[in-house]
Amino acid sequence: MKIFDCPCKETTDFPFSVPIEKVLYVDIETTGLAAKTSALYLIGCLYFSENQWHCKQWFADDYQSEARILQDFITFASSYALFVDFNGSHFDFPFLIEKCKQHEMEIPACFSAQQLDLYKYFRPWKHLFSLENCKLKTLEGFTGITRKDRYSGKQLTKLYQNFHTEKRANHTESFQALEEILLLHNREDLTGMLALSNFYIFIAFLQKETILSTVEVAFDDGLFLLNGTLAATIGNATYTWEVQDAYLQIKGSHISLVVKPVYDTLYHFYKDYKHYVYLPLEDYAMHKSLANFIDKSFQQPATKETCYTKQTGFFLPVYTGSTLPIFKTKQQTSQDYIALDENLCQNKQLLAQYLYDFIVYHPDVCIKNVT
Numbered sequence: 001m002k003i004f005d006c007p008c009k010e011t012t013d014f015p016f017s018v019p020i021e022k023v024l025y026v027d028i029e030t031t032g033l034a035a036k037t038s039a040l041y042l043i044g045c046l047y048f049s050e051n052q053w054h055c056k057q058w059f060a061d062d063y064q065s066e067a068r069i070l071q072d073f074i075t076f077a078s079s080y081a082l083f084v085d086f087n088g089s090h091f092d093f094p095f096l097i098e099k100c101k102q103h104e105m106e107i108p109a110c111f112s113a114q115q116l117d118l119y120k121y122f123r124p125w126k127h128l129f130s131l132e133n134c135k136l137k138t139l140e141g142f143t144g145i146t147r148k149d150r151y152s153g154k155q156l157t158k159l160y161q162n163f164h165t166e167k168r169a170n171h172t173e174s175f176q177a178l179e180e181i182l183l184l185h186n187r188e189d190l191t192g193m194l195a196l197s198n199f200y201i202f203i204a205f206l207q208k209e210t211i212l213s214t215v216e217v218a219f220d221d222g223l224f225l226l227n228g229t230l231a232a233t234i235g236n237a238t239y240t241w242e243v244q245d246a247y248l249q250i251k252g253s254h255i256s257l258v259v260k261p262v263y264d265t266l267y268h269f270y271k272d273y274k275h276y277v278y279l280p281l282e283d284y285a286m287h288k289s290l291a292n293f294i295d296k297s298f299q300q301p302a303t304k305e306t307c308y309t310k311q312t313g314f315f316l317p318v319y320t321g322s323t324l325p326i327f328k329t330k331q332q333t334s335q336d337y338i339a340l341d342e343n344l345c346q347n348k349q350l351l352a353q354y355l356y357d358f359i360v361y362h363p364d365v366c367i368k369n370v371t
Contacts (some may be wrong), residue, residue, distance in 0.1 A: 001058065001065040003072070004183060008046065008053040013033045013232040014197040015210075016082060020048045024080040027189045028092050029182065031157045032151070035098035040066050041160055041190055043073045043096075044186040046194055047080075053194060055187050059179070063164070067103040070096065083110075085138050086193050087119040118196055121203050128206075128359070130366050140192045143199050143370050144237045147188040149181075193261045198235035202250060205230060206360060212255070224316060224340060227259040228355050237371040243364055245317075250367070257355055259339050261314040266327035273307035284309045305332075314340040316354070319361040324350065 016023050018022045025046035032038030035046060041060040046053050048296040056076070058069035077083075085092050087235055093111055100107050123134045131138055140147065151159065159178055166175035204210040219225065230253045239250040245260040276285040300306070315327055315337035319322040324344065327337045344350050359365060 001068045001072070002061050004055075004057045004059065004272060006055055008191055008194070010053060010191045010194050012194050012197040014201055015231050018081045022079075022081040023048060023084060025084045025190050025193050026077070026088060026092060027085065027186055027193070029097060029153065029156060029186050030095060031160060033091070035095045035102070039063070040070065040099050040356050042186050043069055044190050045060055045073070045077070045192045055190060057183055057186060059183065061163075061167070061179070066099070067105075070099055070103065071105065074100075074105070077109060078110045080110060080113065082114045084116045084118065084193060084197065086189070086196075087117065089102060089115055089117040089120060111302065113314065118193060118200060121207060122196075125203060125206055128365055128367050130368075136189060136192055136196075139196055139199075142369055144234065144369055145192055145194060145195045147192065149185045149188045151181065151185055153185075156182060164342070171203075177258045195235065198233060199237075201230050201232045201253075202234050203254075205255075205356070208356075212355070213354050215348045215355070217345050217351055222260070224259045224261050226259070226351060226355050228255045228257075228352060229253055230255065237369050239367050240370050241365055241367045245364075246358070246362075248359065248365075248367070255355065255359075257356075257358060259316055259360070261316055262337065263313040263314050264329075265310055266315055267308040267310050267330055267332075268325045268327050268336055269304075269332065270302075270307045273304055276302035276307045278302040278306040311339060316340050316344075318354070318357065319363065320357050322357070323353075 012065070019268045024066065025110065027041035027044050028040060030038045030040050031045075039060070043155040044055065044057040046055055047052075058073050060066055060069050083093075093115070097107055097111060103115045119134060119136075122139060126134050129142055131142060137147075159181055163175050163178040166178060201210065205212070212227040213231055214227075216227045217225065218227070224350060233253045234250060237251075247258040270285060274287070276287055277291045277294075278285050278301070279291075279294070279298060280300060283297060285302045286294070311327065318326070318336045318338050322336075322338050324338045327339065328335070338354075
């Protein structure tokens with residue numbers, strides 16, 4: 001068994017739910033997917049100490065070290081309260097638990113600690129970024145993370161076999177080079193997860209697990225500008241999305257949405273039209289309980305098409321339901337609008353909800369890294 005421990009230059013501003021000293025990033029390397037028939041040859045982790053992240057790796061440099069690296073890792077990990085991984089809830093930790101059973105080790109209590117599986121959180125939102133898949137390397141490429149490692153986990157299995165062949169033949173330079181390739185892949189998986197934690201703050205916003213710390217509205221040259229501040233920075237990259245009448249930018253800790261309002265006379269339709277009367281001269285509907293004082297000759301039974309009130313002014317498009325009244329054109333097209341008025345502009349909660357809904361429900365959102 002060999003143990004490697006070195007400082008990392010990477011960092012994250014992610015606001016963890018526990019003290020940062022209690023956070024442990026975990027990634028394992030194996031010779032296959034099934035723990036019963038595959039070997040565990042490398043366990044890597046990132047931990048925070050002395051104001052920086054460190055990478056610690058347990059490497060089985062012979063075929064007898066599996067139990068030793070597992071036991072040593074468990075001893076080290078026992079004091080941590082949050083494990084961060086990538087698909088670890090489906091692979092890494094079930095694999096480690098099965099290996100504990102094989103070696104007749106007690107399953108450590110720390111394996112039941114709080115877990116942040118980045119894969120589980122990124123996967124539901126890959127359509128927003130037009131990602132082909134949600135593999136770690138794909139997400140790294142999208143967020144601008146570069147890596148030296150060029151091997152897949154499957155290719156590493158063959159390299160690990162070659163490592164032992166070269167070691168038995170005492171080809172020192174060769175097996176040491178293979179060792180570094182194996183360690184590098186694991187190390188860059190870990191630092192990649194650390195870097196992805198920065199972008200995860202935006203995913204946490206989409207998951208409604210964090211809220212915007214500030215929301216501000218402005219108007220410029222007929223455009224509606226909505227600016228929100230995330231709980232932390234998402235890294236150094238800039239992400240944008242643009243269509244004909246809207247523009248979105250995510251940079252640092254800021255989300256900026258620019259929308260061109262519509263100025264028109266639009267209609268708010270009531271669903272329970274049988275309880276309304278239509279007033280042709282005024283061109284709007286009124287609830288029957290309020291229409292008793294109006295001459296019956298000026299009333300008509302409201303229909304689906306005439307059961308509305310109308311409003312002239314500026315409106316913003318919406319793509320899902322809203323707590324605010326929904327307006328449509330008189331033809332009741334599929335596009336919905338809300339009034340751009342003081343009720344909206346002075347309500348931070350409604351503004352934050354509008355920003356969230358626009359990103360999540362707009363049918364054409366495709367956020368790209370333009371750095």
